Amino acid sequence: MKLNSAQLGKHLQGKLAAVYAVSGDDPLLCQEAADTIRSSARSQGFSERQVFHCDASFDWSLLYEAGASLSLFAEQRLIELRIPGGKPGDKGSSALIDYLARPAEDTLLLISLPKLDGSAQKTKWAKALIDNADAVFVQIWPVETAQLPHWISQRLAQTGLSASQDAVELIADRVEGNLLAAAQEIEKIKLLADGTPIDADYVLACVADSARFDVFGLIEACLNGDAVHALRMLDGLRGEGVEPLFLCAMLARELRLLSGLALQISQGTTPDRAFAAARPPVWDKRKPPLHKALQRHSAGRFNHFLLELQQVDAQVKGQAAGDPWSSLARLCLQLAGQRLLLEA
Known part of the structure; x- marks a missing residue:
């Protein structure tokens, strides 16, 4: 099943799936989606956690062993696979397909991936993931430049702040699409605001220029x-x-x-x-x-x-x-x- 980030929160209020995959290019949005899944898992008793970083030398038998072994400390556990290249290779593909066919009991598998394009989503392992009734594929879409002011306004509102349109657009201009920088600046404003109206002058006074000059x-x-x-x-x-x-x-x-x-x-x-x-x-x-x-x-x-x-x-x-x-x-x-x- 495919979900976007906006649908994820409602889904997590019910019974959790056996497998979740978070895929996207924006580090902040992917991190927050994964954090939301981890938080829901903890609240439902998944108190033990194992993390595997799957590079080219990763031993995929560890996934079999983790799925087959009994938990020592908790009745339910969370296993995380982080695949930064988005390509598990032949051994990884086989391991994932086998696991998805028989997910381990009392275990939640969380897979972190970069954005998978159309051709990558048609590979056998990706299709086994996306088409699996016990799995949820969370596609993280980037925030486009035109959408960034709205995203910043929503983020400010979530922290209990409101700002003038000029202030919002100034923050957007200064972070140049860097959502992580935008989130950090909003946190800084939250700490410093203390009831001060947030307008363009206030933003100029307290926001660092976080534009990425690369x-x-x-x-x-x-x-x-x-x-x-x-x-x-x-x-x-x-x-x-x-x-x-x-x-x-x-x-x-x-x-x-x-x-x-x-x-x-x-x-x-x-x-x-x-x-x-x-x-x-x-x-x-x-x-x-x-x-x-x-x-x-x-x-x-x-x-x-x-x-x-x-x-x-x-x-x-x-x-x-x-x-x-x-x-x-x-x-x-x-x-x-x-x-x-x-x-x-």
Whole structure:
């Protein structure tokens, strides 16, 4: 049975299933869903707990042993399997299928997974999990940017706080989609508010800038054509002391990928086939921003950007005149689709 996070709470008020799987990419939402299941299990007498981290070297016989052994300390127990890669492998698949066919008595199995895409959900072990009458598959969907202010308002209300719309939107802007950072800032406001009206000025006074200035965020902003955001990310990376040579290396890798994709597409290959042929293949989540960049620039243009990166490299090493950060800003603007005065 499939449930979303909103349906989970009501479901847990009744009899618990033998197996729960929580799947999603957002660490906060997945953690909270798993915590809710653990809390319900404790309240219903599952007082013993075993946790297994299932990496490539995990011995899946431990699952058989845990399911077959008698509990030493409690009548009911919770077994947790954490599969960070989302792929249990052949031995893990067989072990999970066997367990799901005969769940251990007086035992609740909680499986933590990253997001499983459509093809992953069609594998034998995933189908055995999703289609099992004794199992619940909890799909955690991300909070989209447009939904973030509403999510923050609800989160504030859960803590007994209310805020003006300007304050809510300011929090959303400063955390840039990082739900964990948003939750931490709300907790901070709760501690500091003490009856103070929560407006934009109050948020400015007490909320740290939790925006994630990471290199992948910079690249994604450039690919999406969001020049303003890209410059903000670049400035944040500079403020955090990131070396420009590291940025050059990461941008060069992306540009070489884009150049190869653009060349294949210009020769008649469909974008999906070009993405699949890339090494490593392009993830589904990355396809939309790459599509946007490929619609703006040709293979020759991406190769020109690579030459500009060589100039930045020379500037960092003192072998060419100019400021490397200014050159990086110019390159990011061009990659985002902005025409500069010298290009007009």
